[in-house]
Amino acid sequence: MGLLRFFDESGAPIPTLPEVIDQEQARADQERERANQERLRADRLAERLRVLGIDPELN
Numbered sequence: 001m002g003l004l005r006f007f008d009e010s011g012a013p014i015p016t017l018p019e020v021i022d023q024e025q026a027r028a029d030q031e032r033e034r035a036n037q038e039r040l041r042a043d044r045l046a047e048r049l050r051v052l053g054i055d056p057e058l059n
Contacts, residue, residue: 006014046056
């Protein structure tokens with residue numbers, strides 16, 4: 001049995017709920033990975049500053 005698909009005025013398919021959930025999960029995974037990469041970058045920079053004798057925690 002096939003699924004009933006809905007389309008917008010321009011003919012593009014409107015995502016089904018499972019498709020929306022999958023898209024949002026993928027977006028959340030990408031954002032989590034981006035945040036992790038940024039955290040690693042900040043940690044590396046802080047370590048480089050410490051090697052130079054600079055406390056990265058000072059404001």
